[in-house]
Amino acid sequence: MDWGALQTILGGVNKHSTSIGKIWLTVLFIFRIMILVVAAERVWGDEQDDFICNTLQPGCKNVCYDHFFPISHIRLWALQLIFVSTPALLVAMHVAYRRHEKKRQFRKGDQKCEYKDIEEIRAQRFRIEGTLWWTYTSSIFFRLIFEAVFMYAFYFMYDGFRMPRLMKCSAWPCPNTVDCFVSRPTEKTVFTIFMIAVSSICIMLNVAELCYLLVKFFLKRSRKAGNPKHHPNHETKEETKQNEMNELISDSCQNTVTGFSS
Amino acid sequence: MSWGFLRDLLSGVNKYSTGIGRIWIAIVFIFRLLVYVVAAENVWKYEHDEFECNTKQPGCENVCFDRFFPVSQIRLWALQLILVSTPSLLVAFHVAYRENREKRHNQKLYRSPGEIDGGLLCTYLVSLVLKTGFEIVFLFLFYKLYNGFKVPRLVKCDMRPCPNAVDCYISKPTEKMIFLCFLVATSGVCIVLNVSELSYLICKYSIKCYLKMFSKKQQ
Numbered sequence: 001m002d003w004g005a006l007q008t009i010l011g012g013v014n015k016h017s018t019s020i021g022k023i024w025l026t027v028l029f030i031f032r033i034m035i036l037v038v039a040a041e042r043v044w045g046d047e048q049d050d051f052i053c054n055t056l057q058p059g060c061k062n063v064c065y066d067h068f069f070p071i072s073h074i075r076l077w078a079l080q081l082i083f084v085s086t087p088a089l090l091v092a093m094h095v096a097y098r099r100h101e102k103k104r105q106f107r108k109g110d111q112k113c114e115y116k117d118i119e120e121i122r123a124q125r126f127r128i129e130g131t132l133w134w135t136y137t138s139s140i141f142f143r144l145i146f147e148a149v150f151m152y153a154f155y156f157m158y159d160g161f162r163m164p165r166l167m168k169c170s171a172w173p174c175p176n177t178v179d180c181f182v183s184r185p186t187e188k189t190v191f192t193i194f195m196i197a198v199s200s201i202c203i204m205l206n207v208a209e210l211c212y213l214l215v216k217f218f219l220k221r222s223r224k225a226g227n228p229k230h231h232p233n234h235e236t237k238e239e240t241k242q243n244e245m246n247e248l249i250s251d252s253c254q255n256t257v258t259g260f261s262s
Numbered sequence: 263m264s265w266g267f268l269r270d271l272l273s274g275v276n277k278y279s280t281g282i283g284r285i286w287i288a289i290v291f292i293f294r295l296l297v298y299v300v301a302a303e304n305v306w307k308y309e310h311d312e313f314e315c316n317t318k319q320p321g322c323e324n325v326c327f328d329r330f331f332p333v334s335q336i337r338l339w340a341l342q343l344i345l346v347s348t349p350s351l352l353v354a355f356h357v358a359y360r361e362n363r364e365k366r367h368n369q370k371l372y373r374s375p376g377e378i379d380g381g382l383l384c385t386y387l388v389s390l391v392l393k394t395g396f397e398i399v400f401l402f403l404f405y406k407l408y409n410g411f412k413v414p415r416l417v418k419c420d421m422r423p424c425p426n427a428v429d430c431y432i433s434k435p436t437e438k439m440i441f442l443c444f445l446v447a448t449s450g451v452c453i454v455l456n457v458s459e460l461s462y463l464i465c466k467y468s469i470k471c472y473l474k475m476f477s478k479k480q481q
Binding site for chain 1: 281285296300304315431437440
């Protein structure tokens with residue numbers, strides 16, 4: 001159980017997201033999770049061992065380290081990545097719930113149910129409209145909130161995004177104001193700035209995706225309002241594209257659920 | 263043999279769970295198991311090496327560490343994850359038993375071997391009670407062993423062979439406390455989910471039973 005498991009769960013979403021969603025997922029996997037695992041973890045690997053204070057007083061180093069690093073950068077990033085990835089599961093759960101309802105209708109022998117068998121229900125693509133549209137939009141909204149909260153927490157806890165070389169510590173039991181030296185401050189600053197930059201890109205992608213969904217939604221509504229005689233079976237090119245997009249998005253939910261349960 | 267085994271086990275049980283049960287599995291996977299493996303384990307990795315006492319007396323650090331951490335918090339966390347996940351095996355075994363029975367008698371004995379009714383309902387309820395029980399027991403153990411969920415920066419130790427009351431410093435106490443709070447919060451959420459699922463199943467099947475009895479009386 002590690003980042004690979006999260007990748008498997010989210011992989012199903014990737015196949016059927018919007019284009020912006022696919023870009024977001026790629027950025028998340030390659031520029032955040034992979035960088036964290038193959039590079040950043042090594043840089044912070046020896047952080048407490050190589051945190052040196054100019055004192056022989058036992059306990060002073062521990063206390064100063066705890067004072068300046070209440071939670072390590074690397075753990076904060078790991079939590080950020082987990083929280084930012086999970087809203088996609090909301091959509092998967094909603095689709096699974098809809099599918100469950102259809103199966104129940106089918107089993108009851110409801111005449112309204114147009115499916116021939118359970119397999120057809122499993123293969124069914126749900127349109128993203130009504131409550132499912134709200135779930136999808138909420139998941140993007142939550143992603144944005146989590147990104148912003150973690151970026152703020154970072155900025156607040158570490159007084160900016162720079163890692164200083166030297167910190168002055170006078171917490172007890174240090175006998176006086178003691179100089180403490182952080183290991184690899186420049187490398188850590190570089191990685192911190194990189195991770196913050198990629199978080200900002202992800203925030204912009206999420207905002208773009210949200211705007212795109214909202215614009216499409218309002219356009220569709222205004223078209224429906226402006227065209228009341230519109231025949232339900234006659235679709236314009238744009239609506240066909242929208243429907244395909246919606247079907248693709250709902251397929252992603254199906255695959256997420258399948259991937260998650262396998 | 264590693265956490266992947268537990269993940270596979272829970273994925274298998276996912277099929278036979280209710281909606282709330284699936285939410286519970288998702289929370290255990292992502293907010294407990296994944297957080298444990300990618301973040302929490304590393305926080306406690308060098309806890310003994312970084313535990314420092316203000317003395318040069320050999321053996322004092324060892325003895326004090328053992329006194330304040332009889333079982334490491336991270337090990338308790340791992341045990342909790344394992345014990346909380348295993349009652350789901352009862353349900354998987356019962357379904358396998360039903361399927362075997364159908365094969366042996368070569369006829370359809372149940373509407374669906376995985377459907378929660380009859381004996382499987384009892385097994386499912388028992389597994390929920392056990393899960394909740396284990397969660398509460400571990401939270402209580404954490405509370406009792408460590409005097410709450412706080413991790414102090416400094417502990418005073420006067421056990422032999424320490425010459426007097428010696429100051430001992432725990433490494434990364436704030437980070438450990440943050441993760442312990444996270445553990446308690448997720449355990450709490452899981453307890454609430456288990457209790458809701460229990461109530462939901464009891465209500466649903468009581469109503470079903472009552473309606474059956476009522477329709478029989480009418481006939």
